[in-house]
Amino acid sequence: MLRLAQELLQREDTNLIGVAGRHRRPPVAGYEPTIPMTSLPLARPWLYESWRRLKWPLVESATGAVDICHSTAGIPAPSNAPHVVTLHDVAFLRRPDRLTRQGVRVLTNAVERSRSAAAVTCPSTVVYDDLVAAGFPADQVHVVPWGVDAVDVRADDISAVRDLYGLPSEFVLAVATLEPRKNLRRLIEAHQLLTDVPPLVVAGPPGWGDVADDLQALSQHVVFLGHVLGDHLQALYAAANVLAYPSEEEGFGLPVLEAMAAGTPVVTSRGTATEEVAGGAAELVDPFDVDSIGHGITSALNNAEQLRAEGLDRAQECTWARSASAMMAVYQAVKEHNA
CATH class of the missing domain: 3.40.50.2000 (Glycogen Phosphorylase B;)
Known part of the structure; x- marks a missing residue:
């Protein structure tokens, strides 16, 4: 999602701000944020637990008012704005034995909280089909495939x-x-x-x-x-x-x-x-x-x-520009629906 965020940032039709929990150390090399970032006062796992149990802190406490809140991993973030959630893979719903018990608990909670989102995106029709089979309305779920950069290896x-x-x-x-x-x-x-x-x-x-x-x-x-x-x-x-x-x-x-x-x-x-x-x-x-x-x-x-x-x-x-255009179409549809 970091590369998709970078591509979205280059567009003129959106203003993107990243929100993260508090970190004591700088990001690991190769995983540095590619967009402007702001942070909330709690670190994981306390941030996720606070979001799950208390629905606090709101994203807007770090960003100010936003048109759309897009959660891309873990527990969907609380926000007063319409919510877009990305669910990368939900095969664990069929095969929970493939994960640890803690992993199943956290990810199942994320899926359940995503049911109230204005839109859910996923990277493939396989995940789309899994989500619809799990009870998500078909018109709530949107496939946004990932991309890849051209490489020039010497x-x-x-x-x-x-x-x-x-x-x-x-x-x-x-x-x-x-x-x-x-x-x-x-x-x-x-x-x-x-x-x-x-x-x-x-x-x-x-x-x-x-x-x-x-x-x-x-x-x-x-x-x-x-x-x-x-x-x-x-x-x-x-x-x-x-x-x-x-x-x-x-x-x-x-x-x-x-x-x-x-x-x-x-x-x-x-x-x-x-x-x-x-x-x-x-x-x-x-x-x-x-x-x-x-x-x-x-x-x-x-x-x-x-x-x-x-x-x-x-x-x-399969370019990241194509992925960004597909994601922007979801953002625009959500914004227009909630106008």
């Missing part, structure tokens, strides 16, 4: 990343938090069954559910890089022969577009939001079938040039 950048992480000359890349729904166990099993394919490299921080320890015990032939920062990640995509992203379910699946923008062929899951994101420019597999995943990797390696060209075309379609 050969020197790729060489530097190879040296920094000790990467092989060729590799299959997976970019994912190490958590159950990312389906890394089946990906590793599928890769192990293949012969004459590049090694598997996994980039992503540990998640929950002891997945990281289990996966590293599963294979001694997989390279785990841990969290990779944005600049390094772009070069990592460009260095890879294929991105393998057979997630069981996603709200969107931004790595699919990021890899395509870097000119990297993509393997991803059929019947999920990532199929929608890929737009016909990826090798699609059954995420629950190890053989299908393995066949998809082999096929992508064999058809790399075609997938690379199709992926670049798809990435060029």
Whole structure:
């Protein structure tokens, strides 16, 4: 959402102000706000609890009067203005076992409070369908897909990343938090069954559910890089022969577009939001079938040039300017309805 906010800020038809809780430390490198910010007097988790229980403090206490309050994460913020809420993914409503109990409690509360919003946005039709199935009126929910920036990765950048992480000359890349729904166990099993394919490299921080320890015990032939920062990640995509992203379910699946923008062929899951994101420019597999995943990797390696060209075309379609225009249409409709 930071990149979408930056794109909205460049438009002449809106004035955007970011609101955050109190922070003792500056933002982590790579996550600095891209828009003007103001802060409320409480820090998380007390801010979220106060919003949930007391509906205080109001956003306007930090911003003054606003036309629309847009909550993009966590608990929707209290405001006197019409409310737009973004719900990125609500698969936990169907599969609460995929999250911690605390995570389910917090996110379920966010969904319930979003029912009173003037509009709810989500990044894919998969999430749209989940929200309508959960009882949201169809005309309340709006799909605002995410975008991706064009990238220009130099050969020197790729060489530097190879040296920094000790990467092989060729590799299959997976970019994912190490958590159950990312389906890394089946990906590793599928890769192990293949012969004459590049090694598997996994980039992503540990998640929950002891997945990281289990996966590293599963294979001694997989390279785990841990969290990779944005600049390094772009070069990592460009260095890879294929991105393998057979997630069981996603709200969107931004790595699919990021890899395509870097000119990297993509393997991803059929019947999920990532199929929608890929737009016909990826090798699609059954995420629950190890053989299908393995066949998809082999096929992508064999058809790399075609997938690379199709992926670049798809990435060029999915701009952040397009996302900003879709979001502005929601803002304008809400403002006109409440005029």
